[in-house]
Amino acid sequence: xxxxxxxxxxxxxxxxxxxxxxxxxxxxxxxxxxxxxxxxxxxxxxxxxxxxxxxxxxxxxxxxxxxxxxxxxxxxxxxxxxxxxxxxxxxxxxxxxxxxxxxxxxxxxxxxxxxxxxxxxxxxxxxxxxxxxxxxxxxxxxxxxxxxxxxxxxxxxxxxxxxxxxxxxxxxxxxxxxxxxxxxxxxxxxxxxxxxxxxxxxxxxxxxxxxxxxxxxxxxxxxxxxxxxxxxxxxxxxxxxxxxxxxxxxxxxxxxxxxxxxxxxx
Amino acid sequence: xxxxxxxxxxxxxxxxxxxxxxxxxxxxxxxxxxxxxxxxxxxxxxxxxxxxxxxxxxxxxxxxxxxxxxxxxxxxxxxxxxxxxxxxxxxxxxxxxxxxxxxxxxxxxxxxxxxxxxxxxxxxxxxxxxxxxxxxxxxxxxxxxxxxxxxxxxxxxxxxxxxxxxxxxxxxxxxxxxxxxxxxxxxxxxxxxxxxxxxxxxxxxxxxxxxxxxxxxxxxxxxxxxxxxxxxxxxxxxxxxxxxxxxxxxxxxxxxxxxxxxxxxxxxxxxxxxxxxxxxxxxxxxxxxxxxxxxxxxxxxxxxxxxxxxxxxxxxxxxxxxxxxxxxxxxxxxxxxxxxxxxxxxxxxxxxxxxxxxxxxxxxxxxxxxxxxxxxxxxxxxxxxxxxxxxxxxxxxxxxxxxxxxxxxx
Numbered sequence: 001x002x003x004x005x006x007x008x009x010x011x012x013x014x015x016x017x018x019x020x021x022x023x024x025x026x027x028x029x030x031x032x033x034x035x036x037x038x039x040x041x042x043x044x045x046x047x048x049x050x051x052x053x054x055x056x057x058x059x060x061x062x063x064x065x066x067x068x069x070x071x072x073x074x075x076x077x078x079x080x081x082x083x084x085x086x087x088x089x090x091x092x093x094x095x096x097x098x099x100x101x102x103x104x105x106x107x108x109x110x111x112x113x114x115x116x117x118x119x120x121x122x123x124x125x126x127x128x129x130x131x132x133x134x135x136x137x138x139x140x141x142x143x144x145x146x147x148x149x150x151x152x153x154x155x156x157x158x159x160x161x162x163x164x165x166x167x168x169x170x171x172x173x174x175x176x177x178x179x180x181x182x183x184x185x186x187x188x189x190x191x192x193x194x195x196x197x198x199x200x201x202x203x204x205x206x207x208x209x210x211x212x213x214x215x216x217x218x219x220x221x222x223x224x225x226x227x228x229x230x231x232x233x234x235x236x237x238x239x240x241x242x243x244x245x246x247x248x249x250x251x252x253x254x255x256x257x258x259x260x261x262x263x264x265x266x
Numbered sequence: 267x268x269x270x271x272x273x274x275x276x277x278x279x280x281x282x283x284x285x286x287x288x289x290x291x292x293x294x295x296x297x298x299x300x301x302x303x304x305x306x307x308x309x310x311x312x313x314x315x316x317x318x319x320x321x322x323x324x325x326x327x328x329x330x331x332x333x334x335x336x337x338x339x340x341x342x343x344x345x346x347x348x349x350x351x352x353x354x355x356x357x358x359x360x361x362x363x364x365x366x367x368x369x370x371x372x373x374x375x376x377x378x379x380x381x382x383x384x385x386x387x388x389x390x391x392x393x394x395x396x397x398x399x400x401x402x403x404x405x406x407x408x409x410x411x412x413x414x415x416x417x418x419x420x421x422x423x424x425x426x427x428x429x430x431x432x433x434x435x436x437x438x439x440x441x442x443x444x445x446x447x448x449x450x451x452x453x454x455x456x457x458x459x460x461x462x463x464x465x466x467x468x469x470x471x472x473x474x475x476x477x478x479x480x481x482x483x484x485x486x487x488x489x490x491x492x493x494x495x496x497x498x499x500x501x502x503x504x505x506x507x508x509x510x511x512x513x514x515x516x517x518x519x520x521x522x523x524x525x526x527x528x529x530x531x532x533x534x535x536x537x538x539x540x541x542x543x544x545x546x547x548x549x550x551x552x553x554x555x556x557x558x559x560x561x562x563x564x565x566x567x568x569x570x571x572x573x574x575x576x577x578x579x580x581x582x583x584x585x586x587x588x589x590x591x592x593x594x595x596x597x598x599x600x601x602x603x604x605x606x607x608x609x610x611x612x613x614x615x616x617x618x619x620x621x622x623x624x625x626x627x628x629x630x631x632x633x634x635x636x637x638x639x640x641x642x643x644x645x646x647x648x649x650x651x652x653x654x655x656x657x658x659x660x661x662x663x664x665x666x667x668x669x670x671x672x673x674x675x676x
Contacts, residue, residue, distance in 0.1 A: 055440060055575045058295065058562065072575065102560070106574075155295075157298075
């Protein structure tokens with residue numbers, strides 16, 4: 001039970017609240033700023049998801065696309081992503097880090113190299129958006145061997161039979177996609193319905209930490225707080241965009257948003 | 267890596283959908299797993315269903331207008347000298363390009379699955395135009411995703427789409443061409459897959475879309491095989507089948523019946539878009555040594571950088587302006603069954619000039635790439651060699667580009 005991801009969930013549970021997971025794109029809007037954002041939100045966050053930006057993202061909505069393009073335009077490389085993760089992990093208040101992105105970047109880097117680099121940078125988990133089960137079986141196993149949690153995704157379209165198989169092969173954390181949508185869509189399903197699907201998943205294996213993501217904002221987060229964990233991504237990327245457009249400091253603004261999110265579920 | 271005989275190439279993949287163990291597959295978000303599985307099951311059922319096949323054949327004949335002509339380009343052959351140059355005039359098909367086969371089949375599948383909405387991507391606008399036609403024919407609501415740059419340069423096809431009642435969604439991200447249109451279309455499908463059917467416009471994307479598209483365009487070579495036998499009494503000893511390759515749907519359709527023949531008898535030549543002569547950018551992943559990568563749900567050779575970011579491409583031909591290519595063409599390349607080369611923008615324009623000067627044929631910029639290769643190699647052979655070019659699209663859509671580049675009205 002000393003896996004940092006499991007520990008993060010345990011801590012949150014002790015305080016009777018869901019774990020708060022944030023998603024930010026590495027290098028958005030600069031390498032320095034994205035590290036500063038991570039540092040400043042860390043105290044209110046339980047797990048940090050860091051996106052490695054890709055220029056052909058088939059499952060991301062407008063907000064995260066904007067962040068990703070911004071980071072790529074600023075010249076972010078995979079080595080920078082690892083550097084940001086590493087520097088963040090060195091800080092006193094750091095939290096477990098899960099990298100999230102598309103398979104082609106891992107493929108080009110080489111699976112083994114990528115995992116080696118994850119390990120040496122202190123990365124704790126991986127989400128690969130376009131590598132579903134069972135295609136991800138081999139890679140997930142490799143992750144496990146390297147003590148990296150591979151996070152399996154589940155969606156409202158996942159059949160019950162499939163749910164069981166995926167959960168059986170899952171590691172410390174699973175991720176339930178709240179609705180049929182790319183990231184950052186408006187929540188088009190009622191929180192009640194989302195939680196009922198979530199409970200189905202928990203019934204299959206109550207011990208697995210299951211987070212809910214997609215479409216979660218300041219407005220909706222409180223209604224879902226019975227989950228093990230909640231992920232907020234696009235709302236944060238949106239705040240960065242807004243701050244930049246208004247020539248404000250994204251670090252302080254994002255920090256405020258995250259503090260509010262945390263407040264709503266505490 | 268080996269090709270099997272007597273099994274259609276589209277079916278020569280493993281359990282996870284890979285051809286040759288590494289090309290293709292289904293790299294899709296979890297949300298799309300079920301719709302893709304449903305579609306896979308439906309297609310498996312339908313392609314064995316006699317009633318469905320009858321329906322397909324009926325629409326191919328009466329709606330699309332099969333067979334399209336197979337003609338000798340006498341004047342061009344005489345002018346160039348060497349091999350005989352023939353054309354399979356697939357642009358005769360309703361709508362003016364081969365994209366109508368895939369669009370019609372997808373509309374039939376969509377109907378059979380009880381979905382009322384259909385969405386698709388388009389580059390040159392042909393896939394979009396044909397999908398909008400088929401949607402109108404079968405009473406489906408249609409949305410077409412198209413790069414903003416392509417909307418500008420292929421206006422005639424956009425006009426046609428709108429006339430057919432389709433909504434064109436301009437895509438303004440990235441390079442604003444086909445690659446971004448496909449991404450946006452997939453994103454839309456992720457959000458609406460419960461009510462909406464997606465048609466991928468070429469033999470690219472997750473495994474099932476490669477199969478459906480290839481199954482549809484295969485009509486071209488079924489016709490051609492018959493026509494060759496009628497024309498020459500038997501299959502001649504030396505044939506070269508030349509086709510342009512963007513995603514690769516027309517090339518697969520043109521070749522599928524001939525893949526089992528020995529290479530020495532029937533050579534398959536794919537011509538990619540080399541881009542402007544002076545530019546470093548191109549859309550020729552097969553012939554210019556791109557690395558294997560994952561794009562739009564499939565593994566194939568992809569124009570990309572070392573980090574796995576997809577490169578911008580450049581070509582005068584919007585239909586070939588795509589950084590990836592069909593996994594089945596990667597398979598044909600690595601098994602050495604087909605040979606791939608490229609033609610530059612200038613080569614294609616010159617070929618267009620020559621073909622239209624000597625023949626009553628008006629090939630679009632895509633097949634003009636194939637004609638460029640035919641013109642280049644014909645003099646190396648004698649008249650026993652039969653070169654057949656798939657003239658898979660009509661140049662009406664290119665009128666603005668041709669006017670600008672050649673100063674001529676078409």
